[in-house]
Amino acid sequence: MSSKLFDPTIIGTADQALDFIGNVLESSTAYSIIGQDLDGKILLWNEGAHRLYGYEPDEVVGRANTSILHVPEDVRVGKHEQIRADALRDGKWEGVVSRLRKDGSRFTASVVVTPRRDSTGLPIGYLLISKDITAEVRLTAQLKAAQFYARSLIEVSLDPLVTISAEGKITDVNEASVQATGVPRGKLIGTDFSDYFTEPDKARAGYEQVFRLGVVRDYPLELRHREGRVMSVLYNASVYRDERGKIAGVFAAARDVTERKQAERITAARLRLREVAAASDLEGVLQATVNEAELSTGSAIGYYHFLQADQRTLSLQASSTRTGDGFSTTQAGGLHYDIDQVGIWADCVRQRQPVVRNDYATLPSHQGMPAGQTKVLRELVVPVFRGEQIVALLGVGNKATDYDEKDVQAVSLLADLGWDIAESKRASEELQRSERSLREAQRLALIGNWELDLVRDALTWSDEIYRIFEIDPTEFGASYEAFLAAIHPDDRESVNRAYTDSVRDRTPYSIRHRLRMKDGRIKYVQERCETFYDAEGRPQRSIGTVQDVTDRQHAEDALRLANAYNRSLIEASLDPLVTIGPDGKIMDVNTATESATDHTRAELIGTDFSDYFTEPAKARAGYEQVFREGTVRDYPLELRHRDGSVMSVLYNASVFKNERGEVSGVFAAARDITARKRTEAEILRLNSSLEQRVRERTSELEAVNRELESFAYSVSHDLRAPLRSIDGFGRILLRDETAALSAQGRANLERIRAATQRMATLIDDLLQLSRTVRSEFRRTSIDLAAMARAIAGELDAVDPARRVTWRIASALPVHADPALMRLVLENLLGNAWKFTGRKAEAEIEFTGTEHHDEKVFCVRDNGAGFDMAYANKLFGAFQRLHSAEEFPGTGIGLATVQRIVHRHGGRVWAESAVGVGTCFYFTLPKGELGT
């Protein structure tokens, strides 16, 4: 072929030169080159034109007008004539137009039309060069779509994202940044990044560090909303570069950690309160609680009220230190209100839930607010529940901004905690009081004594006895009758019998009984007596003591009551409580311990404490530590229930002492933290699943990058080849046909060569663009059948002349990414359409079936098919089994299909036979949880 083209003997005369050009034009296959006269009549039709438009030279040369190459709607508006006129006027027309093949199919072509002139410069016709650029046009559209997609991902990110210039100015932001600052995008861009933080210097230092080091992780800052709210964030930031590799700025992504910070603050507050509880009284604990609530919400005032069991009477127990300053005329702990007197402030009792009033000042009824003189602007009041009862209220007010849900949570937690600490504080104060009264009772020791001479029947009383009996010794002598008369009538019989029995049985006795005074008062006395006998066994005399134990009796009664009360508190405690002896045996338990272990008190007492834990050795080490150090706090153990379930607990334990101050055992209180543990585990799980998602995202991005690499590689290879042809043949023309070409012709050829260089540059630019594209993944419920019908409709519309019978299932619901699945179907149906192009009766089918845990889909055609020997190359990017002259295409479609199906957790394969047709299968996992 080439030897004929360039045989130098051909080039001799001008006619021969013309012939030669004709030969060149005719044999060029990559480009359609068509000669026409001034009216568009076709005079020259090369091989490229034949291949592109489908007409044989015989069919058109001298017979047809170039208008047959235009689509009918262009012909109607005279576009072909307009193009010729423009080419004549400007020396050239070039552009992109829709073209029509002989078979009626359409394509997009890049077209250059130049006028031909005779030797006198008069126009005699046109040369029309065209090329099918459908594939390039589609490629550009795909790149645009990908870029749009990447931007939309940035916009939907929940993390505030921002880019910063070297001068510290904001150059781009996403919607989350707008939300976080409350400043519109247009106003953010161009301003100083550091202006939006509570610590601008720290923000500046942050991005300067990124410019210096290239990357910064977990940089803590506080982002300020226009309305004053503050969001605690951690920044991850890195520099990004322009296409020349120069640092263009900093890309920074903030992660909202406000809630985490809040949780940390609450934990710290809890620890502080526990310390306060150890060192101060009830009111001190409550005041500390209110202070913490104030601090954690940024409030200016705060109160803690108890609500009596009647659910009506409020008593102010403590106000915060700051509130106290403006509140000195009243005193905490003394004020009582009825709930009806306090107006909206006690709404939280009436509504039995936390109440937020961010518009307090404008509300009509706010009398009775305990703030007194302080003007309230906003308030937040939360109830503390114990069972069905509200037991306390914690209120804070006058935060600089509106109270929100986070404040409600924080204050509720603190109010609850304050109540728990106050409650245990109160219980221990009661216990101390009863112990004191016991000691006082022990100090009482008023004892009188008497002696009865049974031989002489003479009774003598000591002075103490007269005092105890309140008898004047001057007016009334001592006698057994007088003694009996002083005894409470109900006790006389038993006292008399005790004495007579004692004399008869010769055993001493001790009895406690009542005395009734003349004025009706009752006294208690402890009486002890012993009788002595002679050698014959006759009773001689009785000696006894009488001790006034009235005060002790009262004290003991009081103590019994107090103990019963303490005991009831201990029993009412939801925390499993236990006392342990020095030998490690359980001495006492409360009801909560019984239900935590499902062992009765009787079963538990006397057994080893350590037996009831998953780690007995650790339990033993725990109480031994208490005996050694006096106390242990938050000692973690796992309490085992009889049924095998386990409760995670933290023990607070301390030694308790007897009256003599000797250590008699350990008192240990367990706090069930199973729920808290579960929450912590949940947080851990969420964190790790977040990391998992980040890893998945990263690997997806890496996969996309690899695909782009492969794509870019092939683009650089395939798009360059035609350019080389254009340049090469143009150059050959110039070299070999200089004489035959007019000056205009040579200039045109130079233009073509210049254009090829431009195209080469464009390709490089496109590659650059493609490297910036990223892709994401979102599943929804979609119907693949409906999607397939829509695509079939589009294909039919593109080429109405083709006769294709579609068979598409009525409905094929799946859970998948709609945009990506559309790409899959467009490629598979588009391929079926393309490879059935030469069939008179084309048939394309799309069906689905279910097998086990996956859905299997099939796109079947009766087209050209391929040799199964090459089936393994089918899904590689830019792999083609047909030459471009047979069927056009880039070879990227099936690689795309495979990538998308794999990302959905499915498989894809094909079955085919040459001349019979092809069937593409792909699967998607069933259910919503496919990965």
Next chain:
Amino acid sequence: MKENYILLVEDNADDVALTLDAFQQSHIANRVEVVRDGAAALERLFGLADTAAARPAVVLLDLKLPKVDGLEVLRRIRAEPSTKRLPVVILTSSREERDLLASYDLHANSYIRKPVDFDQFMTAVQQLGLYWLLLNETAP
């Protein structure tokens, strides 16, 4: 008598024409035989009974080819005792590092990237022909 021909493995018709033109311009008279895919190249080299007679002076091999790609063709040439010393010049559009490394790892004798500019392309092909056909001594 062994014919000193050039085997050009190239799927792009235009590149074939341009390469042939370049040879002709440099007055290289040797026959240039063109095959259009990797499978055809293998057929040409190994399909005949007399493999020695089928052996060209040099193979100009494109990398991206239909059916069997250029690297695979090169691998098979190097694996076959009769062709393992055959001069193979990679003539491709790619300038990817991995293509370069893979080609040399498979003992390609030379690697030339086709320039878009035809004048440069012409120079490259001329020098290629002169070197491998006139200057270079092939293994017997």
